Amino acid sequence: MNRERSIEIEKLKANMKKLEQVNAILEKEIAEDKRTMEELKANEERLNFALEGSGDGVWDWNAITNEMIYSKGWKGMLGYEENEIQNLFSEWDELLHPEDKESAYLKLNRYLKGVVPAYDSEYRLRAKDGFYKWILSKGKIISWTTDGKPLRVTGTHSDINSRKLMEQELREAKERFSNVLEYSQDASYRRNVVTDKYDYMSPVFERLTGYTLEEILVMNENTVFKKIHPDDSDDVIQRIKEASAKNGASETIAIEYRFLCKNGEYRWFLDRFTSVKGKLLQPSFRYGVFQDITFQKNVKEELKKAKEIAEKASINKSEFIANMSHELRTPINVTLAGVQLFELYLKNGSYLNKEKTSKHLKAMKRNCMRLLRLVNNLIDSTKIDAGFYEPHFRNQDIVSLINRIALSVSDYAKQKDINLLFHTDIEKMLITCDVDMIERIMLNIISNAIKFTADSVLINIYKGVDRIVISVKDNGIGIEKENQNIIFERYKQVSKLFTRENEGSGIGLSLTKSLVEMHGGNISVKSEYGKGCEFIIELPVKYDTNEECIIHNFNETEDKDKFIEKMNVEFSDIYE
Structure with a gap:
């Protein structure tokens, strides 16, 4: 019996020992679990502290129950207190901006279905003040259901509102800058000197030159x-090479040159650029602005031409004034001499015979007519320039008119031993013209022909295409080719042609040209030096049916007297 009891005691002691060992193990495990819990708590506190310190919020979503836990930082990011947002997924949905819902749900579902490896989404959430804030949400699935579906998803919220606003401002600034470049009159560019290609060219270049950006960039x-x-390329190449050879950034170079556009036209451009040489392995660039200055160049050229014309006109006027002084002085001196002579005869009581008196009076009269012709030409030239010269157009038989003028002048020509001939194949040709102006045109041309011809003047009239052509030809010395373009200019004379017997003010042919052009016609000269001149007047054949332009009928006596007076005035500078 004692033996059995001893055995039981031994068994009991063994069990107690085992219990002590189990108890020790349990106490150790409990202590370890406690330490683990404390470490987890500490880690959680550190994580929360880190998240709160970074300004980010935390969220934890149960994808099965739709329970959503939002951290204090998450709520505070939007300005809400902890009790103002419930731990429900629907709270997030309600705060989501309507314009962002579709893209936010699309990104979330793509991640949950495994289409993308990570959840990363940007969207706007409504803050407590009613304004929307941009949020960056990142998350990860941390547990799954037994059938492999996402159970818990946890993640962070970051406030990216400032970044988004900066990005928007940057986009707007870039758009404004792009608009400035696009709608500017100048083209900006950047050329990579290493690759020898343009890596940027503003769209304006296409508008300026016609080349597409694809064409210019290559x-x-x-x-x-x-x-x-x-004519410009050597200077351009030299200046570009000089700028490229400098280290660092060169000064701004401005070059003007003509560039061949796509339409085959050369246009003037101002190219302002700076060369920047890269350091070490960095490339070198040339930054520039390309400006079309064709208009400015043309204006400058026009101003230069206008200045030359003005200077030439000034010289011509000076020459004219000098010549005019002589033209005025000569007839005045002759007339004054005649008056003084008559005064002397009267003072001395000398007898004045008829022949002497007639001779002096004739010279005085001719020189008075020279003055009258000169004054008339000056006044009429001024009127034409000012637009005050009024023609009186009538329908007139031009053939009859020219024939009458030729017949009237032929007697005067005979006195000068000059044979004046008139020829025409046309019997009659009605045109609208100013009779007085036609007479003046013809008298001026015939006067010049009589001055310089050797012994004959031929007046010819014939029909052209929609025009009547009047030709006055002499066999005098003619006009050198280089002077034929200037004889119709105001105040111009071909000096070699003028001798003491043949003088003029340099107004007559210019005035004649203006009178012809007032009829819608033109006047030109053909001449070979030493073989005479041919002045050709072309007048349009037009007939006005207006009652005011009835056919002009000549009064034989009255009109002839007026014409002779005109002829005497126009021929007054031809010396006897």
Whole structure:
């Protein structure tokens, strides 16, 4: 019995020992679990502290129950207190901006279905103040259901509102800058000197030159140089090479040159650029602005021409004034001499015979007519320039008119031993003209022919295409080719033609040209030096049916007397 009891005691002691060992193990495990829990708590506190310190919020979503836990930082990010947002997924949905819902749900579902490896989404949430804030949400699935569906998804919320606003401002600034470049009158560019290609060219270049951006961006420097006008290319190449050879950023270079556009036209451009040489392995660039200055160049050229014309006119006027002084002085001196002579005869009581008196009076009268012709030409030229010269157009038989003028002048020509002939194949041709102006035109041309011819003047009239052509030809010394373009200019004289016997003010042919042009016609000269001149007047054949333009009928006596007076005035500068 004692033996059995001893055995039981031994068993009991063994069990107690085992219990002590189990108890020790349990106490150790409990202590370890406690330490683990404390470490987890500490880690959680550190994580929360880190998240709160970074300003980010935390969320934890049960994808099965739709329970959503939002951290204090998550709520505070939007300005809400902890009790103002419930732990429901629907709270997030309600705060989501309507315009962002579709894209936010699309990104979330793509991640849950495994289409993308990570959840990363940007959207706007409504803050407590009613404004929307941009949020960056990142998350990860941390547990799955037994059938492999996402159970818990946890993640962070970051406030990216400032970044988004900056991005928007940057986009707007870039858009404004792009608009400035696009709608500017100048083209901006950047050329990579290492690759020898343009890596940027504003769209304005296409508008300025006609080349597309694709065409210009592939052009190397030699191709560009070939499109520069040959007269400008050497200077452009030299200045570009000098700028490229400098280290660092060069000064701004401005070059004007002509560039061949796509339509085959050369246009003037101002190219302002700066060369920047890269350091070490960095490339070198040339930054520039391309400006079309064709209009400015043309204006400058026009101003230069206008200045030359003004200076030429000034010289011509000076020459004219000098010549006019002589033209005025000569007839005045002759007339004054005659008056003084008559005064002397009267003072001395000398006898004045008829022949002497007639001779002096004739010279005085001719010189008075020279003055009258000169004054008339000056006044009429001024009127034409000012637009105050009024023609009186009538329908007139031009053949009859020219024939009458030729017959009236032929007697005067005979006195000068000049044979004046009139020829026409046309019997009659009605045109609208100013009779007085036609007479003046013809008298001026015939007067010049009589001055310089050797012994004959031929007046010919014939029909052209819609025009009547009047030709006055002499066999005098003629006009050198280089002087034929200036004889119709105001105040111009071909000096070699003028001798003491043949003088003029330089107004007559200019005035004649203006009178012809007032009829819608033109006047020209053909001449070979030493073989005479041919002045050709072309007048349009037009007939006005207006009652005011009835056919002009000549009064034989009255009109002839007026014409002779005109002829005497026009021929007054031809010396006896």
